[in-house]
Amino acid sequence: MMIQELLHLVYPRVCVSCGTLLQQPEQSICTTCLRSFDAFHDAAASGDAVREVLRRHYPSAPLPAAATVLYRFHRDDGLQTALHAMKYRGVFQLCNLFGALLATKIAGDSSAEDIGAVVAVPLHKLKKISRTYNQSELIARVIGRQCRLAVESRLIGRTKYTVSQTGLSAKERRTNVIDAFSPAGKPVPAHVLLVDDVMTTGSTVAAAMDVLAQCGAQKISLAIVALATS
Template structure:
């Protein structure tokens, strides 16, 4: 019996296990499907490559995601990111944790040596009050016992929002937007972000990591549009 009255963060129904954040019904509404472990394209069965990423190969090596940017996941992410509901980090990070465990089983994922949250420009972080990717990364780092490197990667340019831009405009917008610390000893890393759209942001970061000799780059995200 739920004597403390914990509620589902989505439907407000009572929870049997408070730490889950989502009730079983809302959790089932998040559509899970087999996907390409490289680019995230939906597939009939799990595979490490697909025709789409062979034609347009991303700069990262592995992708882990919870699902598509559809309800109820999209609403949870929007509330987390734009409505100051930073306390949703635990629920959303737990969903991503489950996706990571699934990727270990189905894609043979090897956990990274360090976790890198996608940084915000300091002005945008000041406006929002927090970096949603950093909150997710901190939760995952604690649960997986992996260090989070939230100072190594910096966003130098205050770029306009990526929403509504074409893939070409996104790439131009992000050119030379990031820098990384000179001392970076890790060879296998995971970049954490909330939503992957064209992949321009993480591609730009991955290129930077390649230049300093990082061998394997994973991308962990809540949703792909």
């Protein structure tokens, strides 16, 4: 019996969403749960949905040139459970999984051909010390590796410590991220791919895009795991 099979007997690997035993080659989440998520199957549809959310909450914010989104976010479903495990419980395999799925979509999009850098929405240094990792950065690394794009961590920085956006109203989210980001000193290429795990009202993404645009980015594309559309 292989070592991995022995470990599976002693420490059963279960789906983070539904708790069922995983089968090879499943990692962290079962195929049934993955297929149950409300997926965007069309790149144009996901881009339109992102722009609609931004227009609704931030009419003066710059709009992305393109937006690749995997799923629609719904509260209290299996995807929310998986995202929580990825963000707070260190289930890094989900960063690899979602990063690979995003990379596959991006690689097939002609608008991505001139991307000069991939950048994750940064965490404040104190929050990163507390969590020990930035899930969006791990996703960005997978995208960069699979799409052969440079991943930059010093284009923008998080200079203001903010409370979690979870549970805040749209107005509170806007206030929370005012002056949250600033240039980090490295030259910003003309086309940047900005990566985040979840977009709700778009406050964080809008604030980050605004700083990137101020630093010289002429086109900003987005890669997001889940988007709240309602």
